[in-house]
Amino acid sequence: MEIQQTATPPSALQHHYSDIEQQHDSAKFGMWLFLVTEILFFGGLFCAYAIYRSWYPEMFHNAHKVLSVPMGALNTVVLIVSSLTMALSIRSVQLNKSKQALGYLIATFGFAAVFMVVKYFEYSHKFHVGQLPGKFYFYDGIAGANPHQFFSIYFAMTGLHGAHILIGMIVMIFIMIKLAKGAYSPQNYAYIENFGLYWHLVDMFWIFLFPLLYLIG
Amino acid sequence: MDTTGTFLLPPSASTMAGETDALFYFLYYLSIFFFILITGGVVVFAIKFRRKKGDISTTKGPSHNTVLETAWIVVPLILVMIIFVWGFKGFMKQSVVPKDAMEIKVTAQKWFWSFSYPDGTSTANELVVPAGKPIKLLMSSQDVIHSFFVPSFRLKRDVLPNRYTVTWFEALRPGDNILFCAEYCGTKHSEMLGKIKVVSDREFKEWLDTNANAGADMNPADYGAKLYTSRGCVTCHSVDGSTGNGPSFLGVFGHEVALKGGTTIVADENYIRESILNPQSKVVAGFQPIMPTYQGLLKDRDVDALVAYIKSLGEK
Amino acid sequence: MELTNSYPAYNYLNEPKGLKSWLLTVDHKRIGVLYLICISIFFLLGGIFALLIRTELLHPGADMMTADTYNQMFTLHGAIMIFLFIIPSIPAALGNFILPLMIGAKDVAFPRLNLASWYVFVGGALFALYSILTSAVDTGWTFYTPYSTDSTTSVISMTFGVFILGFSSIFTGLNFIVTVHKLRVPGLTWFKLPLMVWALYATAIIQVLATPVLAITLLLLILEKAFGIGIFDPKMGGDPVLYQHFFWFYSHPAVYIMILPGMGIISELISVFSRRKIFGYTTIAFSSLAIALVSFLVWGHHMFTSGQSELSTMIFSFLTFFVAIPSAVKVFNWTTTLYKGSIILTTPMLYAFSFLILFTIGGLTGIFLGALTVDVHLHDTYFVVAHFHYVMVGGTVMAFLGGLHFWWPKMFGVMYNKLWSKIAVILIFIGFNMTFMSQFIMGSQGMPRRYFTYMDQFQPLHGFSSVGAYIMGLGLFITMFYLLASFKSRRPAGANPWGALTLDWQTTSPPHPHNFESTPKITHGPYDFDQIAIEDLPEDPENGVYVKEEKEKIKA
Ligand code: HEA
Numbered sequence A: 001m002e003i004q005q006t007a008t009p010p011s012a013l014q015h016h017y018s019d020i021e022q023q024h025d026s027a028k029f030g031m032w033l034f035l036v037t038e039i040l041f042f043g044g045l046f047c048a049y050a051i052y053r054s055w056y057p058e059m060f061h062n063a064h065k066v067l068s069v070p071m072g073a074l075n076t077v078v079l080i081v082s083s084l085t086m087a088l089s090i091r092s093v094q095l096n097k098s099k100q101a102l103g104y105l106i107a108t109f110g111f112a113a114v115f116m117v118v119k120y121f122e123y124s125h126k127f128h129v130g131q132l133p134g135k136f137y138f139y140d141g142i143a144g145a146n147p148h149q150f151f152s153i154y155f156a157m158t159g160l161h162g163a164h165i166l167i168g169m170i171v172m173i174f175i176m177i178k179l180a181k182g183a184y185s186p187q188n189y190a191y192i193e194n195f196g197l198y199w200h201l202v203d204m205f206w207i208f209l210f211p212l213l214y215l216i217g
Numbered sequence B: 001m002d003t004t005g006t007f008l009l010p011p012s013a014s015t016m017a018g019e020t021d022a023l024f025y026f027l028y029y030l031s032i033f034f035f036i037l038i039t040g041g042v043v044v045f046a047i048k049f050r051r052k053k054g055d056i057s058t059t060k061g062p063s064h065n066t067v068l069e070t071a072w073i074v075v076p077l078i079l080v081m082i083i084f085v086w087g088f089k090g091f092m093k094q095s096v097v098p099k100d101a102m103e104i105k106v107t108a109q110k111w112f113w114s115f116s117y118p119d120g121t122s123t124a125n126e127l128v129v130p131a132g133k134p135i136k137l138l139m140s141s142q143d144v145i146h147s148f149f150v151p152s153f154r155l156k157r158d159v160l161p162n163r164y165t166v167t168w169f170e171a172l173r174p175g176d177n178i179l180f181c182a183e184y185c186g187t188k189h190s191e192m193l194g195k196i197k198v199v200s201d202r203e204f205k206e207w208l209d210t211n212a213n214a215g216a217d218m219n220p221a222d223y224g225a226k227l228y229t230s231r232g233c234v235t236c237h238s239v240d241g242s243t244g245n246g247p248s249f250l251g252v253f254g255h256e257v258a259l260k261g262g263t264t265i266v267a268d269e270n271y272i273r274e275s276i277l278n279p280q281s282k283v284v285a286g287f288q289p290i291m292p293t294y295q296g297l298l299k300d301r302d303v304d305a306l307v308a309y310i311k312s313l314g315e316k
Numbered sequence C: 001m002e003l004t005n006s007y008p009a010y011n012y013l014n015e016p017k018g019l020k021s022w023l024l025t026v027d028h029k030r031i032g033v034l035y036l037i038c039i040s041i042f043f044l045l046g047g048i049f050a051l052l053i054r055t056e057l058l059h060p061g062a063d064m065m066t067a068d069t070y071n072q073m074f075t076l077h078g079a080i081m082i083f084l085f086i087i088p089s090i091p092a093a094l095g096n097f098i099l100p101l102m103i104g105a106k107d108v109a110f111p112r113l114n115l116a117s118w119y120v121f122v123g124g125a126l127f128a129l130y131s132i133l134t135s136a137v138d139t140g141w142t143f144y145t146p147y148s149t150d151s152t153t154s155v156i157s158m159t160f161g162v163f164i165l166g167f168s169s170i171f172t173g174l175n176f177i178v179t180v181h182k183l184r185v186p187g188l189t190w191f192k193l194p195l196m197v198w199a200l201y202a203t204a205i206i207q208v209l210a211t212p213v214l215a216i217t218l219l220l221l222i223l224e225k226a227f228g229i230g231i232f233d234p235k236m237g238g239d240p241v242l243y244q245h246f247f248w249f250y251s252h253p254a255v256y257i258m259i260l261p262g263m264g265i266i267s268e269l270i271s272v273f274s275r276r277k278i279f280g281y282t283t284i285a286f287s288s289l290a291i292a293l294v295s296f297l298v299w300g301h302h303m304f305t306s307g308q309s310e311l312s313t314m315i316f317s318f319l320t321f322f323v324a325i326p327s328a329v330k331v332f333n334w335t336t337t338l339y340k341g342s343i344i345l346t347t348p349m350l351y352a353f354s355f356l357i358l359f360t361i362g363g364l365t366g367i368f369l370g371a372l373t374v375d376v377h378l379h380d381t382y383f384v385v386a387h388f389h390y391v392m393v394g395g396t397v398m399a400f401l402g403g404l405h406f407w408w409p410k411m412f413g414v415m416y417n418k419l420w421s422k423i424a425v426i427l428i429f430i431g432f433n434m435t436f437m438s439q440f441i442m443g444s445q446g447m448p449r450r451y452f453t454y455m456d457q458f459q460p461l462h463g464f465s466s467v468g469a470y471i472m473g474l475g476l477f478i479t480m481f482y483l484l485a486s487f488k489s490r491r492p493a494g495a496n497p498w499g500a501l502t503l504d505w506q507t508t509s510p511p512h513p514h515n516f517e518s519t520p521k522i523t524h525g526p527y528d529f530d531q532i533a534i535e536d537l538p539e540d541p542e543n544g545v546y547v548k549e550e551k552e553k554i555k556a
């Protein structure tokens, strides 16, 4: 019994798929499912947020004032633009312009870095004045019960979000290397396209986080 | 009246028990019916349609039957709806406390129960209540979650830290009922037992009276010895020198005690008093700061008696 | 069917060779086998803890361990059995092996993700084991706060292990969903899928939707413990009951992650060994999906006594009863399938019968627990312990063992000893009932669970229960031995020893490295026993008389 030798498939096609289209469809479907798990993952925190905010509405209102709206707004803009460059990068691959795609991806990476730098300043300020989660909290300018809860939730949510940005940046480095090597083509761009989906989702989380944390009415 | 319990259920000693038991038995017989139906089906078919030796044929049983399949969706659905309503009605009854109920505060902590009555009387691990009177329990915990479980009352309610939970019961007749802790709470979870002593109305009044000035006719050290067991010190402290969750009381008084952080202190009346009312302020070296505070749980006179008792053990 | 019945020289087990080829394999069959080895070890380990528990409970008081050790024993028993054994057991071990074969695919959609899931599983398991070796966790498998945040044992490494294990489960689920959607062989429409595939598909939906919530819950618990963020800590204005909501939001659906694949196996077994089309295919298929969906809405039934509001209590009780109906449908359909069948009492079929009987008991006692007033009495007693062992051991483990005995010849190409396997199934059935039937009585009498010692009045029943556990343990050890012995005896099983019609039996045993030598063709439905004349239906496969051809050889 020998392995059946069919015509050698193009290298991008894995042996258990019958054609590249099936492979793309599967990859995309898988990615969407993964995004669903991400939504549920964050969903737990949004739930916790909703519960605590309904318990301590006053405190939440008072606590949100110490967050810097300009910084948050800046980051929002930065991320939205990064989503755009990400989309442009994918489009460039589809048009077979690898170089241009690389340029856009580097820009995306740059925006992500700006986001992290802004976060760094925000965080270090909070560390400094003691606006910290749980038992580390030592700031006393916020009226209302249990202000440390606000920061527990703030750090849990933005921390998890920041971790996602960081992971995204690491993956971007790999994609950049592959782009530079010309590994993607208009026929084969599922990987970068799926990464784009991830990136949009991470941005979307921020678009929820910003008003929920910085702009409580 | 059911005082011994049955094969399946313990004695039923509260007004709630009857209803719970009725539903329990309804479920029980329903289950027996379905169990016989399914097991009977399996066994009978397995024998009747068993393949004969050498036979390799396949068979043509029905592959579906809409009427039958609808029936066994609808019939169980009706049955479970009956069960739901039945259970829910009983549960609402358990949740709504009668207005005239006597309120007793229940405090759970690792690993004993304390009860305080409206008149200030308090007991540990033994709740004395009159029969035929609704009793409201206002419960909270000092540390982790515990659960107040009296099988013969068919009563269970979790007891949470920093929050009050409420339940109530009305005992049917005098007698002793066992109280378990039903939420896992650590080392002595299985020994966190108590007793619910149901007495007649008259006996209850007498009991309250004697309790109001309990110990008045004893010398403080003897009274302290009584409190030592009745207030649960015994769960953590021995009087024979052996170390439990806390240090032994033997030979403490008047001697030097090494504290956490390296300092030492001579155990005098003030130190003992502070250890009982505010145990976390000076923690003995080598022990976890797990002792609960007795602030508000012991009367002044009780604390004095305990101090006297520990003093008597120290001098020995 | 022109498949040979001798042991194929070229198969996935021996090609390619070498340890490295196993550790780097992306073949779903090999990954399934790797999973099978791991979960068997964990089953053994969890079982040893169970036997220690039962030995300690022979008599009240401290017989052989302290209260603290006992508390660690039942926590480790529960955590290992749930997270390391039962959740991966059928989907990741048997399902991985069988799902692509059943749909005629060459592999799962993402083979490398599949391998990653195994490594993640091993990684998570190492964290969990580390916590056993350092200072075993004593919180119960539910890790309730504030006990778990106060406990000085290694809660962090255990919960972190479980956190990681969650990803392995998500990967498997994600892979299965895509595989079922995209990789079915042409002609295999949804309603020609074997019911096992439907069941795995429904399971995968739960795995993907529920597990992330467990992940975030455990992450918060770890943050709580490591940094004191105070979300669950009542002393800091947090809410310990919130933890319970989060936990059960995952863990209730998780019980259907455990049972649904088992139900899939039972559908296969009952039909094949009744030689008859399964009764009510469509209802069984849809009931799996119904269970998957409704299972997300009932978590609060674990918290009837916790002080949640009356309204939520009512809703959760109501929905709990709802989720019971699809299970009832399945049980009735299976029983009816036996009617007018041609029933063959092979070992897998005996496991299927055990499942039917024991799961019915387990499920019906679940109805007791869903009824509010009755649950108030029974919550956290041995009645609950007995309920979940009846569904998990009497249900899932019986189905797992049935499936293992069913696909063993497919997986390894060899047949096990018929006599010993029947002795074992009988011992397991009797031992199991002795162990846990007595616990129903204790529980309704008021014996609380997680008790290291107990009142004398319960001693006879506890003693009886322990003896039952030893008998069951004996049965399982025998199983382990004759299964391992089947490798030595090397009695070839043949491609289709049971005469089953699903695609997994239309390849050699053990299968070819790429599953099928040529793309299989769909000529009939998975259970169309009535439409097909199978010439060489096996007569007595477990005894070695598995096909006509072979019989003739013996005659000659
Ligand atoms: C495989 C796992 C599994 C499965 C399938 C189930 C199935 C069910 N479970 Fe179970 N359960 C657990 C595992 C499982 N459970 C575990 C692990 C715990 C405890 C966790 C812990 O605290 O540690 C638990 C605890 C638990 C509780 C909480 C008890 C408490 O702590 O107080 C409740 C309460 O409602 C419950 C209910 C049910 C119900 C209604 C079903 C239903 O799905 C059952 C449906 C099946 C049938 C009904 C039988 C077949 C039907 C018929 C024969 C037809 C006739 C039927 C009728 C007329 C209704 N379960």
Ligand code: HEA
Pocket: C040, C043, C044, C046, C047, C048, C050, C051, C053, C054, C074, C075, C077, C078, C079, C081, C082, C085, C086, C139, C140, C141, C142, C385, C389, C392, C393, C397, C435, C449, C450, C451, C452, C469, C472, C473, C474, C476, C477, C479, C480
């Ligand atoms: C899949 C889940 C599972 C399984 C299979 C079991 C199996 C068993 N359990 Fe388990 N049990 C739980 C899940 C499970 N349990 C959970 C979740 C809890 C709650 C924990 C908590 O409160 O936190 C619990 C609690 C629990 C208690 C209550 C402890 C208490 O509350 O104080 C008891 C007491 O009797 C018990 C006993 C047993 C026994 C005797 C078995 C026996 O059936 C075990 C028999 C098995 C063996 C003896 C091993 C033999 C195996 C081999 C030889 C390997 C062979 C391999 C192959 C065939 C592939 N269990």
Ligand code: CUA
Pocket: B109, B111, B145, B146, B147, B181, B182, B183, B184, B185, B186, B188, B189, B190, B192
């Ligand atoms: Cu208190 Cu268990």
Ligand SMILES: [Cu+2]
Pocket: C251, C252, C255, C298, C299, C301, C302
């Ligand atoms: Cu549940």
